[in-house]
Amino acid sequence: MSGRFIVFDGVEAAGKSTQIPIIADWVRARHGEPLVTREPGGTPLAEQIRALTLADHDEVMPLEAELLMMFAARSVHLNNRVGPALDRGQWVLCDRFVDASYAYQGAGQGGFRHQIAWLEEQIVGHRQPECVFIFDLPVDTVIERVRQRRSMDRFDRSDIDFLQRVRDEYLARAATDTHRYCVINASQPVNQVSQTIVDHLEARFA
Numbered sequence: 218m219s220g221r222f223i224v225f226d227g228v229e230a231a232g233k234s235t236q237i238p239i240i241a242d243w244v245r246a247r248h249g250e251p252l253v254t255r256e257p258g259g260t261p262l263a264e265q266i267r268a269l270t271l272a273d274h275d276e277v278m279p280l281e282a283e284l285l286m287m288f289a290a291r292s293v294h295l296n297n298r299v300g301p302a303l304d305r306g307q308w309v310l311c312d313r314f315v316d317a318s319y320a321y322q323g324a325g326q327g328g329f330r331h332q333i334a335w336l337e338e339q340i341v342g343h344r345q346p347e348c349v350f351i352f353d354l355p356v357d358t359v360i361e362r363v364r365q366r367r368s369m370d371r372f373d374r375s376d377i378d379f380l381q382r383v384r385d386e387y388l389a390r391a392a393t394d395t396h397r398y399c400v401i402n403a404s405q406p407v408n409q410v411s412q413t414i415v416d417h418l419e420a421r422f423a
């Protein structure tokens with residue numbers, strides 16, 4: 218039996234990292250130990266790519282290099298960690314996946330739609346998540362929350378127009394497939410968000 222591939226994605230500071238452990242507990246009680254992982258990253262090698270990609274550098278990181286690094290990390294992660302877990306029948310809970318590339322490198326940076334689609338076909342192929350929760354917040358709330366964080370990476374310093382394009386892209390992608398995507402109003406209290414996710418998983422995978 219193949220496991221379930223569940224993704225949590227969306228704008229920054231929307232509470233994904235609070236929700237994922239709560240949902241992992243729910244999965245653990247019903248379907249066994251899940252693999253909880255993230256992108257970019259999720260294996261030692263992919264985490265090294267993450268560190269390189271998100272860090273500030275003294276020289277410019279060309280946008281196409283950034284995109285390729287996201288997909289390089291994704292290839293390592295899918296082959297070495299996610300694929301084997303799904304083959305073992307394990308549920309996989311992944312913090313961000315390919316929608317983030319469309320939102321940030323695509324809509325946010327303003328291009329690459331065809332290149333991303335090609336990379337997705339080559340690298341993700343059939344290993345698509347069955348269910349993607351898009352955590353949604355108004356952009357001014359995102360900015361307020363990001364400013365309250367102690368440390369920021371180079372991806373956290375983006376302007377309001379960039380963040381609006383990112384948010385709009387997530388919502389547009391979610392609207393194309395309401396079976397696979399579930400948009401979460403991340404302004405709600407934590408327990409209400411968890412309940413919405415659990416209700417959705419129960420309805421999908423009862």
Ligand code: TMP
Nearest residue numbers: 256257287313314317318321322372373
């Ligand atoms: P995180 O803060 O949710 O861990 O995500 C790290 C950053 O990486 C976040 O700003 C979004 C960005 N990112 C991309 O730009 N493209 C991608 O494909 C992925 C997976 C993440």
